[in-house]
Amino acid sequence: MMLARRARDWLPALGVFVAGIGLWQGFVKGLHVQRFLLPAPSAIWTAFSSNQNQLWHEGWFTFQEALGGFAIGCTAGILFAIIVARWDLLGSALMPYAIAANAIPIIAFAPITNAWFDPLTKTSKMVIAAVLCFFPVFVNVVRGLRSVKPEQIELMRSYAVGELTVFRLVRVPTALPFLFTALRVASVLAMIGSIVAEYYGGSLDALGANIEQDASLFQFEKAWAEIIIASLLGIGFYLAVVALERLATRWQPREEIVGA
Amino acid sequence: MSAVSIKNVSKEFKGGTKALEDIDLEIEQREFVSLIGPSGCGKSTLLRIVGDLIEPTSGGVTVNGKPARQARHDHDYGIVFQDPVLYDWRTVARNIALPLELAGWDRNRRSQRVDEMLDLVELRGFGEHHPWQLSGGMQQRVSIARALSFDPALLLMDEPFGALDEMTRERLNAELLRIWQASESTIVFVTHSIAEAVFLSTRVVVMSSRPGRVSKLIPIDLSQPRSAATREDPRFFELATEVREALHMGGGYDMPLAATGLSEGAT
Numbered sequence: 081m082m083l084a085r086r087a088r089d090w091l092p093a094l095g096v097f098v099a100g101i102g103l104w105q106g107f108v109k110g111l112h113v114q115r116f117l118l119p120a121p122s123a124i125w126t127a128f129s130s131n132q133n134q135l136w137h138e139g140w141f142t143f144q145e146a147l148g149g150f151a152i153g154c155t156a157g158i159l160f161a162i163i164v165a166r167w168d169l170l171g172s173a174l175m176p177y178a179i180a181a182n183a184i185p186i187i188a189f190a191p192i193t194n195a196w197f198d199p200l201t202k203t204s205k206m207v208i209a210a211v212l213c214f215f216p217v218f219v220n221v222v223r224g225l226r227s228v229k230p231e232q233i234e235l236m237r238s239y240a241v242g243e244l245t246v247f248r249l250v251r252v253p254t255a256l257p258f259l260f261t262a263l264r265v266a267s268v269l270a271m272i273g274s275i276v277a278e279y280y281g282g283s284l285d286a287l288g289a290n291i292e293q294d295a296s297l298f299q300f301e302k303a304w305a306e307i308i309i310a311s312l313l314g315i316g317f318y319l320a321v322v323a324l325e326r327l328a329t330r331w332q333p334r335e336e337i338v339g340a
Numbered sequence: 341m342s343a344v345s346i347k348n349v350s351k352e353f354k355g356g357t358k359a360l361e362d363i364d365l366e367i368e369q370r371e372f373v374s375l376i377g378p379s380g381c382g383k384s385t386l387l388r389i390v391g392d393l394i395e396p397t398s399g400g401v402t403v404n405g406k407p408a409r410q411a412r413h414d415h416d417y418g419i420v421f422q423d424p425v426l427y428d429w430r431t432v433a434r435n436i437a438l439p440l441e442l443a444g445w446d447r448n449r450r451s452q453r454v455d456e457m458l459d460l461v462e463l464r465g466f467g468e469h470h471p472w473q474l475s476g477g478m479q480q481r482v483s484i485a486r487a488l489s490f491d492p493a494l495l496l497m498d499e500p501f502g503a504l505d506e507m508t509r510e511r512l513n514a515e516l517l518r519i520w521q522a523s524e525s526t527i528v529f530v531t532h533s534i535a536e537a538v539f540l541s542t543r544v545v546v547m548s549s550r551p552g553r554v555s556k557l558i559p560i561d562l563s564q565p566r567s568a569a570t571r572e573d574p575r576f577f578e579l580a581t582e583v584r585e586a587l588h589m590g591g592g593y594d595m596p597l598a599a600t601g602l603s604e605g606a607t
Contacts, residue, residue, distance in 0.1 A: 231425045234393050239442050240413045249438075253429045331429040333472050 119301045127301035128308060139309040142278065142287040145202045146270040146317070149209020154266055156210070157217030158259070164218075165225035165251075175222065182215040190277040199281040209273040213266035217259070224258025225251050257332065260325035267321045271314040341405050342366045343494060343526035344390055349399035350551075351385055358551035359385045363399070365545065365554060367528065372520055374529045374537035375545045376583065377590070382552025383530045384498050390528060391417050391496050404493055411494070415443060418487030418525070422499040424479040426471035426486075433458070433467035436486045443490060457485040460519060477508040484516070488523060495520075495527045502532060510571075513539055517566055534587070538562075538579045539571060546583060548590025555590035558582055 101121050107113065108120040115123065128135065164171045190208050197204035228250055236246045278288025287310055294303040344367040351360040359382040367373050375383040388394040390401050392408040403411035411417065426435050433454045440450045458464050461481040471479055480500055487495060501509040513536060520527055531537050537544045541560050548555040560579055562570055570576055 229423070229425065231421045231423055232427075234388070235419060235421075235425050237393055238391055238412060238417050238419045239439055240415065241442055245442070250427070253427065256429075329429070331431075331470055333470075 116298060116300050119304055123301045124304045124308070127299075128305040131302060131305060135305055135309050138285060138287045138290055138306065139313050141202075141283070141285045142205075142271075142274050142310070143313050143317070145205040145274040145286070146209055146313075148202065149206040149273060150213050150266055150270040150317075152206060153210035153213025153270070154217045154263060157214045157262070158221055160214075161218050161221035161225060165222050171222065175219075178215060178219055178222075182219050186212050186215075187273060187276050190273070191280045194277065194280050194282075200283045205274045205277045205282065205286070208277045209270040212269040212273040216265045216269070217262040220258045220262035221255055224255030227258070228254050256329050260321070260329065263321050263325070264318060267317045268314065271310065271317060275310055341369070342402075343369045343371065343404060344528065345402045346386075346390065347399055347401070349386070349389060349396045349401065351382065351389065351394070352397045360389075360396075361551040361553055363552070363554055367526060367543075369526055370524070372517075372527045372529065372540055372542045373545060374531055374541040374543075375547060376531055376534065376537045377547030377552070377555075377587065378549050379532075380552075381547040381549035381590075383547055386547075386552070387496050387498055387528060387530050390494075391419060415439070415490055416493045418490070418492035418495045420480070420483050420487045420495070420497045420500045422502045424471070424476075424483040426479055426482055428471055430471075431467065432463065432469050432471065432474070432482050435471065435482055436467075436489050439486060439490050453489055457489050460488070460522070461485045461515070477504055477512060480504065480512065481515070484519070488519065488525070491523070492525065495525045497527065497529045499530050499532065501536070509533075509536070510568075514567070516540065521565060534580050534583050535571070538576060538583060539566060544579075544583055546586040546590060553590075556586040558586065 104118075105121050108118055164174055187208070189211070193207045194204050197207060232250050232254075233246065236250060274286075275288040275291070278286045279292045282289040284290065284293070287306055291303050291306045291310075294300070294306065344365070346363050346365040346367075349360060349363040350358070352358050363386060375386060377383050385394060389396050390403070390408065392401075392412040401408040403416055406414070406416075426432075427438070430438065433451070436454045436457050437450045440453060445453070454467065455464075458467055461484055463478060463481055463485070466474065466478070471482065474482065484500070501512050504512065517540060529537075529540060538560055539562075544558045544560060545554055546556040546558065547553065558579065562573065562575055562579070
């Protein structure tokens with residue numbers, strides 16, 4: 081019953097998907113669009129299914145870079161945020177720079193990190209992904225830890241408990257929604273960072289290096305198939321973070337995304 | 341022994357703002373004392389000094405014969421703010437149980453007490469709800485239940501019904517009196533409302549501002565227990581008028597300028 085309703089809720093979106101693919105196919109075939117401009121979905125599907133093993137191998141390689149960078153960057157962001165939120169002076173010294181750094185296109189450093197680390201290793205890509213993830217997590221967690229209302233602290237003070245208890249019982253739960261907002265952004269940034277860094281040179285086991293190579297060798301169908309893999313992994317990563325968020329903040333009121 | 345003894349308390353904030361000057365006040369056991377005054381008279385500051393949430397610049401407070409600091413460490417205070425300050429990630433029951441958890445009560449004792457508290461504030465059946473599922477009045481009742489859960493000797497309330505509509509406010513006033521009579525607590529209550537202060541209190545402390553001082557103590561001799569009829573008692577009106585006049589004598593009571601005929605510079 082519930083499942084049937086869920087399925088019905090998704091039906092319009094599914095309809096749009098099918099219609100979109102159909103229009104694309106008709107557009108490319110009907111107007112004889114050149115394959116280097118836009119290949120037909122059927123041609124992309126052929127390239128996808130005949131290269132499946134290689135594609136998933138590349139995808140997994142890149143995903144490991146993204147996941148590694150995500151883990152390093154987010155952990156560092158959380159730790160720094162805890163320190164900065166605790167000691168105000170440190171916060172007022174560092175926060176302006178963190179907010180500024182959050183606004184600069186860090187991805188522009190990708191060729192530099194390739195020069196610092198061996199471009200064929202996963203490390204060079206993890207570094208850029210980690211730096212990309214660090215700032216939004218850092219800034220948001222500091223905000224979260226500080227958004228506790230003064231009365232909440234006063235109430236805890238009236239119970240005569242220590243700072244650590246206040247941190248555990250009040251600050252951490254208050255900061256959780258802020259953290260997860262940042263983690264969602266970071267999951268996307270980690271994938272973008274890894275793939276773009278691979279464009280500037282990387283192992284041919286990686287998705288980005290292959291997209292770049294296939295596009296320059298006129299293998300557009302395969303490049304599109306690789307983009308689809310990247311998209312699937314990106315969406316999967318994002319949804320995993322969302323699932324974790326729902327688990328960790330079950331108490332929050334939330335709207336259903338589809339239907340009511 | 342007085343429940344609260346405030347001696348020569350002054351408070352000056354950083355920047356030189358004098359919030360309170362030479363406050364002396366004795367509150368007896370089982371009293372219900374309201375602090376009333378214009379905004380900025382330091383009534384909330386005084387409440388926080390009694391609860392050892394703010395330190396006075398000079399003077400001291402003892403609670404049941406102990407310094408305020410000691411009383412706080414002994415869990416003698418229950419506090420209710422204007423904002424219910426409920427923790428959204430905890431259910432109603434776990435919000436009420438929070439001070440008990442921190443005081444190391446075991447699970448069985450906790451859940452038994454939570455049930456008693458839910459009955460006391462007439463929220464039986466709402467224990468597993470989350471705070472955002474309740475109305476403002478219900479949230480404030482949870483906040484009161486939490487403050488009373490560990491039987492504190494002194495209940496400090498900072499405009500607890502200030503954000504509620506008039507109907508809810510009158511109902512909760514009556515409920516609070518019932519709860520107070522059922523418990524052994526002394527209550528110190530900050531409010532803006534003359535009617536609320538007179539209806540609830542055994543004594544009203546009228547304060548004046550800049551710097552905050554006690555300008556008049558008015559004992560409220562309305563008979564107990566009080567009810568809706570109390571609000572129509574002629575004595576109720578006499579006392580309300582007395583409080584109102586004391587507020588005006590103290591100066592600075594927030595009246596519309598048009599009504600006072602004073603320009604802003606004159607206040």
